[in-house]
Each structure stands twice: as C-alpha cells, then as structure tokens.
Amino acid sequence: MSSLATTEPTVDDIRAAAERIHATIPPTPLLTSPALDKRVGGRILIKPECLQPTGSFKIRGATNFIGQLDTAARHAGIVAYSSGNHAQAVAFAASLVGIDATIVMPADTPPIKLENTKAYGAKIITYDRYNESREEIGADLAAKLGATLLPPYDHPWTIAGQGTAGLELMTQADAIGAEIDAVLIGCGGGGLTAGMSLAIKDARPQVEIYCVEPAGFDDTARSLVAGTRLTIEPGQRSVCDALLGPMPGILTFPINHRLLSGGLTVSDEHALAAMAYAFTTLKLVVEPGGAVALAAALNRCFDCAGKTVAVVLSGGNVEPSLLCAALKN
Amino acid sequence: MSSLATTEPTVDDIRAAAERIHATIPPTPLLTSPALDKRVGGRILIKPECLQPTGSFKIRGATNFIGQLDTAARHAGIVAYSSGNHAQAVAFAASLVGIDATIVMPADTPPIKLENTKAYGAKIITYDRYNESREEIGADLAAKLGATLLPPYDHPWTIAGQGTAGLELMTQADAIGAEIDAVLIGCGGGGLTAGMSLAIKDARPQVEIYCVEPAGFDDTARSLVAGTRLTIEPGQRSVCDALLGPMPGILTFPINHRLLSGGLTVSDEHALAAMAYAFTTLKLVVEPGGAVALAAALNRCFDCAGKTVAVVLSGGNVEPSLLCAALKN
Numbered sequence: 001m002s003s004l005a006t007t008e009p010t011v012d013d014i015r016a017a018a019e020r021i022h023a024t025i026p027p028t029p030l031l032t033s034p035a036l037d038k039r040v041g042g043r044i045l046i047k048p049e050c051l052q053p054t055g056s057f058k059i060r061g062a063t064n065f066i067g068q069l070d071t072a073a074r075h076a077g078i079v080a081y082s083s084g085n086h087a088q089a090v091a092f093a094a095s096l097v098g099i100d101a102t103i104v105m106p107a108d109t110p111p112i113k114l115e116n117t118k119a120y121g122a123k124i125i126t127y128d129r130y131n132e133s134r135e136e137i138g139a140d141l142a143a144k145l146g147a148t149l150l151p152p153y154d155h156p157w158t159i160a161g162q163g164t165a166g167l168e169l170m171t172q173a174d175a176i177g178a179e180i181d182a183v184l185i186g187c188g189g190g191g192l193t194a195g196m197s198l199a200i201k202d203a204r205p206q207v208e209i210y211c212v213e214p215a216g217f218d219d220t221a222r223s224l225v226a227g228t229r230l231t232i233e234p235g236q237r238s239v240c241d242a243l244l245g246p247m248p249g250i251l252t253f254p255i256n257h258r259l260l261s262g263g264l265t266v267s268d269e270h271a272l273a274a275m276a277y278a279f280t281t282l283k284l285v286v287e288p289g290g291a292v293a294l295a296a297a298l299n300r301c302f303d304c305a306g307k308t309v310a311v312v313l314s315g316g317n318v319e320p321s322l323l324c325a326a327l328k329n
Numbered sequence: 330m331s332s333l334a335t336t337e338p339t340v341d342d343i344r345a346a347a348e349r350i351h352a353t354i355p356p357t358p359l360l361t362s363p364a365l366d367k368r369v370g371g372r373i374l375i376k377p378e379c380l381q382p383t384g385s386f387k388i389r390g391a392t393n394f395i396g397q398l399d400t401a402a403r404h405a406g407i408v409a410y411s412s413g414n415h416a417q418a419v420a421f422a423a424s425l426v427g428i429d430a431t432i433v434m435p436a437d438t439p440p441i442k443l444e445n446t447k448a449y450g451a452k453i454i455t456y457d458r459y460n461e462s463r464e465e466i467g468a469d470l471a472a473k474l475g476a477t478l479l480p481p482y483d484h485p486w487t488i489a490g491q492g493t494a495g496l497e498l499m500t501q502a503d504a505i506g507a508e509i510d511a512v513l514i515g516c517g518g519g520g521l522t523a524g525m526s527l528a529i530k531d532a533r534p535q536v537e538i539y540c541v542e543p544a545g546f547d548d549t550a551r552s553l554v555a556g557t558r559l560t561i562e563p564g565q566r567s568v569c570d571a572l573l574g575p576m577p578g579i580l581t582f583p584i585n586h587r588l589l590s591g592g593l594t595v596s597d598e599h600a601l602a603a604m605a606y607a608f609t610t611l612k613l614v615v616e617p618g619g620a621v622a623l624a625a626a627l628n629r630c631f632d633c634a635g636k637t638v639a640v641v642l643s644g645g646n647v648e649p650s651l652l653c654a655a656l657k658n
Contacts, residue, residue: 026505029358034382034421050612053363092363112609176355280441283379283645285612316612324653 008255009156011202014163014195017064021164024096025063028052028165030172035281040297042304045178047169050286050316054116056242057165057192057314058082058089058152064161065150066093074099078150079142081105081134083188084113085242085315086152091122102145104138110241110319129244153191154249163195169310170203180207181307184264184293186314187211187220188243190252196312197259208261210302212292214240214271220248220256221263229253239268239322242289242315264302266295272326274298278313279327288322290315337584338485340531343492343524346393350493353425354392357381357494359501364610369626371633374507376498379615379645383445385571386494386521386643387411387418387481393490394479395422403428407479408471410434410463412517413442414571414644415481420451431474433467439570439648458573482520483578492524498639499532509536510636513593513622515643516540516549517572519581525641526588537590539631541621543569543600549577549585550592558582568597568651571618571644593631599624601655607642608656617651619644 009017031046049057066078077100080090087103094101101122105114106129118124127137142149151158173180183200185193193211200207211220216236223230231247238244248256266274271288274295278286286294293311296302302309338346360375378386395407406429409419416432423430430451434443435458447453456466471478480487502509512529514522522540529536540549545565552559560576567573577585595603600617603624607615615623622640625631631638 026361029360031358031380032355048612051360055612279614279649283377283384283614285608285614320608320653320656324649324656327649327653 006251007156008251009160009163009195009198011198013156013160014167014199017160018164018167020067021060021063021161025053025059027168030169033282040304042306043178043308044297044304045173045180045308045310046282047165047310047312048284049165049312049314050284050290054085054088054092055315055317056085056089056290057162058086059092060164061158061161061191062086062089062093062150065155065157066097066099068157069148073148077101077145077147079104079138079145079147080150080152081138082152083241083244084109085317087117087122088113088120088317090150091117091120094122095120102141102147104134104141110317112319113317116317153189154251156251159191159195159252161195162192163199165192165312166196166199169196170200173310178308180204180310182208182210182302183310184210184212184296184302185312186243186289186292187213189245189249190220190256191249192312192314193260194252194255198255201259209259210262210264211256211260212264212266212296214238214243214289214292215265215267217244218263218265219246221265223248223253224257224260224263227257240271240289240292242287243292264296266292266299266301270295270299275318275323276326276329279323284313285316285318286313287315287318335580336485337580338489338492338527340527342485342489343496343528346489347493347496349396350389350392350490354382354388356497359498362611369633371635372507372637373626373633374502374509374637374639375611376494376639376641377613378494378641378643379613379619383414383417383421384644384646385414385418385619386491387415388421389493390487390490390520391415391418391422391479394484394486395426395428397486398477402477406430406474406476408433408467408474408476409479409481410467411481412570412573413438414646416446416451417442417449417646419479420446420449423451424449431470431476433463433470439646441648442646445646482518483580485580488520488524488581490524491521492528494521494641495525495528498525499529502639507637509533509639511537511539511631512639513539513541513625513631514641515572515618515621516542518574518578519549519585520578521641521643522589523581523584527584530588538588539591539593540585540589541593541595541625543567543572543618543621544594544596546573547592547594548575550594552577552582553586553589553592556586569600569618569621571616572621593625595621595624595628595630599628603627604647604652605655605658608652613642614645614647615642616644616647
C-alpha cells in the first residue's frame, strides 16, 4: 500500500469509489435559495455535506478507504488522527463493517465530536494539538497494533472518496440545466478540494475552483502562490476547528496546484456570520469550518454576481453553544 | 371562484399544480439518517419542507394559488391571514410576480416570521390571536380592497399546491426503491395533510397516513374519531405556533376523514426535543410545529419498528432563542 499512497487518484478511481460507497452513503442533495441568489446577485448551488450521516463529507473517504481493505487488514483494525469530522466518519464507517477503530483526537476537540466518535464505538486517544504531532502518534499506534492508518487527506483512497462529492455535484447541476462557472470549497489538508477538483475539471474544464481557508490557516492559498508547500505561521488560532491543518498534503497539493484558480481567506467573524446565515435562511446546521465557502460568497471575497457558483458546506458538527452565540450577533 | 372553493381538488389538480409551481419551487430532497433509523428501529424517509425558499411547505400552495389568478385579480392584489408560515409564503409568491400582498398576522407571531414577511414587501396588519377572528378581519379587508383572499388551507388551489409534496415524496421513494408503509404529517388546518394524502393514496393505497398535532390542539384527531369537525378547548397554549388552528377545515376535513388512519398527539416537550434532535443529528433547522411528526416517531407515539415511514418536517422558521433554549435541555 505504501507505493499506492504516493500515487494520485484518477477520475476512474473516483467513479469506482462512487460505486463502492453508494450502498451506504446516499448522495447529498443540491439545494438552491432564492434569498441567497438575491443577496449575492448570482445563482448559488449549495452542496450540503453537513447532511451526511456523520455530519461531514469525511464519511465518503473513510467508507471508500475501508471498502478497499482486505480481510486481514480489516481484522487488524484501523487507526486515524483527526480534528473531529474524520474521526466520526472513520468510527462510523468502521462500525458499519464491524472492525475496530482507534482515533487520535486533539484534547480541545469540540465535545460534540468527541462524544459522537465514542458513540460509534471507537477508542479515543487525545493529544495536545499545538505541541504534539498527531502524525507521529498515529503512526506509532498503528505500528504497535498492526493496524492500518487511515489518513485524513493524504492518501489516494481518501481523496478518491471525497471526490465523489464532485461527481455528484456535476451530475446534479446537469440535471437542473445549470452550467457551473465556479466552485468554492473549504480547505484543511486539501483532500476534499483535490478530490472534487479532479472530478469537476474532468467534467467541465472551464470551471474555476477556489479553496477557502480561515485567516491564519491559509497555508494552501500561500502555497498556491509560492508553488511549493508552505506551513502556517506558529501560534495561530481559529474557530474553524475542522480546517486547522499546518500545511497542504504531499499528495493533495500537486493536484490543487494544477487545478485550482486560487485560494481565498475568510475571517472567523465572517465564518461565524455565514454559519448564522445558513441557520436563519438556509435552515441548515453548518459548523464554522463548514461555512467558509459560503462566507467567501456572502462577503464578496469571491464575487458571484452574474455567475453560477457551487458552494460546498463541508460539515455541520457545531457545538450548540457556539452557534447560539453567533446567532445573537 | 366561490363554487370552486367548495370542491375537493383531484389528483390531476395536484399534478397540474406541480407543473405550475415547478419553475419557481424546486422539489425538496428526500433524506435519510442511519442514526435516526437505528433509534426508531425502522427506515425513515425525511421530507424536509423546512428547506423551502420561505422555510415551509406553504410556498407550494401560495404559488399554485397565485398562478391561477387572472390578470385583473393579480392587479387587485391578495390578502391572507396566517400564523406566520403562510404569510411568508404568500408575501414571497406575490413578490415573484410583482403583485400587492396584505397579510393579517397574530400580534404574538414569532418576530422572525413577521420580519421575513415584511422583507418580502408585504403589508402587515396584526390582530389578537385569542380574541379576534382572523377570518373576519381577512374577509373584510379583501372586500374593502377588492383583493382576493388566499386561504391558508381551505381552498382547492391551496390544498392542490400542498399536495405536490406528496407527489414528490412518492416519486422520490420509488427512485430509491423504498416502499412506504406509513406517513406522518404535522397538521394545523389540514391542508398539507389533505393534499399529500390525496397524492399518496392515489400512488399507493395501502399507505397508512397519520396527522400529528400538538397537545391541546388535537382538533383533527378528535374530529376523526367523532366523524365530525370539533373545535379545540378554549384557553389552550402550545409552543407549536404553526399548528394552532381552532378546528379542521370545511374542505380539508372530509378528505382527511376519508384517507387518514388516525391522528396522533405530541407534547410541547416532545416537539422541542425533536427540534433539538433535528439540529444535532439531522443538521436541519426545524420549528416546533415542523417537528411534531418527527416527535411522534422518536417517542414511539407511532411505532416505526420494522417499517418504512415518511416523516414530514413541515417548517423551519424558529426563533434562535427558542431553539437555543431547547438545545440546553
């Protein structure tokens, strides 16, 4: 598997992933909102990945990955490290096929994500997000247990799984006669962005794709400009807990560098306001990190005027107290 | 129109309504949730009408009604009385075709519904929900203005419009190979229940349909048992502000009496808990009145074990403060 892990997935891999996950992961819908269209002066197609079984797109990659493990590997179990959404996805996907999952999670993960991960039957090991390496802890643990490490983004099986959201988006846009001009995708390690971009560009090469990151965690945006993988500045904080990766992935970055038109950055304030807008107007529960693409559209960080723009709401696992505080502003 | 107003709509009327509203009101999706299925021990198909443009199914009836008005009637404008969701729907549907709308609303309507209705450009007139008759105020106003009164449920055009949700449900269930055993529908005046039931029973006569009402406002449940229209007891209160009608409709009741298997009642506490469940697990924003069908499933007021049950989430226009209070419990 180690050689495979350095190979980009193809669009055929994404199609195979779609076949593989279809039985357990139904497509998310493609939604529209006249109020949102009016607000931005364009036509917005909303891909609400928050409606997935574990509340984020991560279930696509986890299900695709586990679906490709052989019997011996399944028996040995899996290990994952995650800020929360990948953790829940891996725990849920593992529970569906009855295999053991151990998840390494930051100690400051929102309680809702910790509790949900436990509820799916996974073992949890916490670490200090700012002073310990989750990659090292995860690799050590996998070696000790003889288990397979399920990377959150930097693996072709993970990327191909996330890419199924791009296949769906293009099919669903076609079905309603929408010709997409641009796609905005929230970006942490870049797995969703890379996977979706492969599928989207294959279907319609002229689509402009932008990743969206929280201020302070714009490692992909800056790396795209520099043409090489850069890390975030030390000491950054953001309310977008799903998007706090330190640098673009080894496998995801070349894909994103080749296919993206650029990287956009939104403030925490704008991410929270977009989350509140999703609640009030779209009737969708979105977490701050899941709302950054919507924030970019709402604040004209990307100008949607006169365009058809797909906006991915990548996750919805928000602490009620955080959303309720945002709704008061 | 007065003779038409006493005639039941047919399934062909509902199909015509679907054609009529299709351009402006796209179908809501049909969603599933493994967590919900596990919780109730059955297969639940979620019809999230909260995702409609104005946050409730009411946009279907309003759009269908206005679509059937001739030029002279459109020029004279429309009047509606509503606890809020019908108001927003009528205001929005009127704004789409550029006609005047005046809405009679209870003074204690949740501010979010009042504000949204105003935002669509409608004129608002408030009244005392417990001491004045909205029907009288609405009729007087329509006569004075020469405008058309757009009834919230007791009109064949309204019922046919709401029925389009039933057509969609059956088509979408077919598409995923689901054979529906039962449907749970929140019920105020009975327009959604009647319209959906006509479409559902036509497609699959063996489906059992239940209306769901808040405790104290179980006028339809009791009327179904009595075989005649009964009013609520005076002095009732419920947090389900969308479902506080005093008695079943003249036109809706005979349809519901003929087609429903019975009426279910849920407490305010259970409606609020279902609203919180929709937030936490389904990632959908649902108002208390929109959550009563889900409440009936969650609390085994209707036992979903081993069955395929469609649950309609009829609206999502909840005050953030109310939802946030419910999430703390």
